[in-house]
Amino acid sequence: MQSNEMLEVARLALEGKPSDVRLYLAKLVRKARKEDPEYASKLEELLKTDPARSNGILRKNQPPKENALSGEELSLLRTPQNTVELEPLLDNSLEAQLQQILMERLHAKELEHKGLNPVSSIIFQGPPGVGKTMTAGWLAHQLGLPLYVLDLTAVMSSLLGKTGNNLRSVLDFAKSHPCVLFLDEIDAIAKKRSDESDVGELKRLVNILLQEIEYWPNQGLLIAATNHPELVDPALWRRFDLDITFFLPSEENIRKAVIQFLGADYNEFSHLIDFLVDSQKGESYSNIKRTINKLRKLKIINPEEFERSSVKYLIPNIDDLSRQKRISFAVKLVSDFSFPKQKAAKLLGVSRDTIRKKINEIQS
Numbered sequence: 001m002q003s004n005e006m007l008e009v010a011r012l013a014l015e016g017k018p019s020d021v022r023l024y025l026a027k028l029v030r031k032a033r034k035e036d037p038e039y040a041s042k043l044e045e046l047l048k049t050d051p052a053r054s055n056g057i058l059r060k061n062q063p064p065k066e067n068a069l070s071g072e073e074l075s076l077l078r079t080p081q082n083t084v085e086l087e088p089l090l091d092n093s094l095e096a097q098l099q100q101i102l103m104e105r106l107h108a109k110e111l112e113h114k115g116l117n118p119v120s121s122i123i124f125q126g127p128p129g130v131g132k133t134m135t136a137g138w139l140a141h142q143l144g145l146p147l148y149v150l151d152l153t154a155v156m157s158s159l160l161g162k163t164g165n166n167l168r169s170v171l172d173f174a175k176s177h178p179c180v181l182f183l184d185e186i187d188a189i190a191k192k193r194s195d196e197s198d199v200g201e202l203k204r205l206v207n208i209l210l211q212e213i214e215y216w217p218n219q220g221l222l223i224a225a226t227n228h229p230e231l232v233d234p235a236l237w238r239r240f241d242l243d244i245t246f247f248l249p250s251e252e253n254i255r256k257a258v259i260q261f262l263g264a265d266y267n268e269f270s271h272l273i274d275f276l277v278d279s280q281k282g283e284s285y286s287n288i289k290r291t292i293n294k295l296r297k298l299k300i301i302n303p304e305e306f307e308r309s310s311v312k313y314l315i316p317n318i319d320d321l322s323r324q325k326r327i328s329f330a331v332k333l334v335s336d337f338s339f340p341k342q343k344a345a346k347l348l349g350v351s352r353d354t355i356r357k358k359i360n361e362i363q364s
Contacts, residue, residue, distance in 0.1 A: 029215075077170060078149040080137065088131045088138055089253045089260070089285065090246075097244055098135065101221075102142055108218065119241040120216045123186070123232075124225040126246030129284030132225040133184065135246075140180040143221065147180045152188045167205055171212045178219040186224040187231040206233050213239040254280050254288065261292040268299060272310070275337040279314040311347050318348070326350055331358045 005028060025043060032040035090098070104111060104118035111118060124132040133149075140147035150170060167189075174181040189205045213236070216222045224240065226232055237243070249257060255277045262269050269276070276295075280288045294313065299306045312318055321329065330348040333339035334355055345352045 077173075080147055080149065088135045089249065089256050090131060090135070091250060091253065094244060094246065097242070098139065101139065101242070105143060112218075117218050120218050120220065121213050121222040121240045122224070122242045122244060123237065123240040124223060124244050124246060125229040126227070127248060127284060128227050129286030130246040130248060131285055132246055133182070134285075136180065136182040136223045136225070139221065139223070143180065145178055145180050145221070147182060148174055149182045149184060152183060152185055168208055168212070171208070174222075175212075175217055175220065178217075180221045180223060183222070183224040185226065187226045187228045206236060209236055210239060248282060248284060249288070251277065251281065254283075257285055257288050258292060261289050262296070265296050265299070269295070271338065272307075275314075275333065275339070278337070307343060308347055323350070327354060327358060330355050331362070335359055335362070 009025065025046075029040050029043050032043065087095075101119050101122070108118050124135065126132060137147055171181075186209075189209075210233075213222060229237075255273070258273060258276050258280065259266060276292070280291065283291070291314070295310050298309050298313065302309060315329070318326075318329070326348040327350050330344040330350050333344040333347070334341055341352045341355050345355055
């Protein structure tokens with residue numbers, strides 16, 4: 001370490017700025033990797049030690065006061081005040097992967113004794129609204145770590161030429177103390193470097209991420225998410241310790257989501273549960289929540305017309321159905337979803353006798 005570098009470390013330490021010390025040392029590690037790899041490796045191991053924790057890294061939804069980020073860089077980060085306590089609605093295989101991550105942290109010392117490290121970087125892939133962001137928040141809560149969300153849209157909109165420096169500063173900040181950093185929509189900047197439509201600045205961002213992800217400290221957790229895995233640079237993809245795929249909810253999880261989103265209104269909707277579950281097949285959790293909230297509002301605003309308005313909302317083209325299709329749908333409501341014949345007949349504009357006759361034909 002050169003004398004001026006040592007003076008800078010001493011100054012920051014004496015001023016009581018541990019986060020700034022760690023940020024500065026992280027920059028020295030990058031510089032030393034080419035000149036003195038052994039020294040860089042030793043310094044990096046020191047940076048991986050768990051720093052003394054203060055009473056709450058986040059306060060009033062703001063990043064710590066002790067940081068080396070400028071106002072422009074700070075604007076790239078969001079710090080949600082409350083992470084998610086409820087376990088996300090996930091299939092068994094995905095849930096097992098999350099539990100493995102938590103168990104590795106619980107047994108980190110035993111793993112390190114065998115030369116192994118817990119997972120420190122993960123990439124989530126899957127369609128929008130399937131729980132990627134919620135899962136990142138839940139993991140942060142389970143690990144007892146602050147959650148930072150990097151606004152990659154803000155990264156992209158910042159001035160060209162500064163983008164790379166801003167991104168590197170934010171990553172250094174997140175590496176300076178144990179936390180969970182969530183990079184949402186990473187495909188916005190981590191496109192394949194062979195993409196000819198890309199500008200040089202984006203390619204430099206990919207190179208920065210390639211350098212940083214590989215050396216992410218074990219005490220923290222880096223989570224990236226993408227809705228378009230085919231766009232992400234393969235070299236970047238390989239740097240992550242773990243790849244987790246999210247899918248649209250199964251029928252079982254749709255039912256759980258419907259019940260969870262109904263909350264205290266469950267009893268008022270209990271006779272519609274099967275119908276609601278069937279109508280939401282192929283939808284994401286966010287869309288299911290939006291639908292349930294809409295129906296709860298309809299129930300409050302116009303309770304007398306609720307069932308008709310709810311069916312029309314779920315089946316928007318119901319009035320355009322042919323008579324034969326309306327009869328078939330009325331039969332489905334009665335036989336599959338336990339709708340009273342009278343209600344089904346009124347909703348679909350067919351007689352109860354027609355519904356009864358059709359059901360008898362099917363059962364005979």
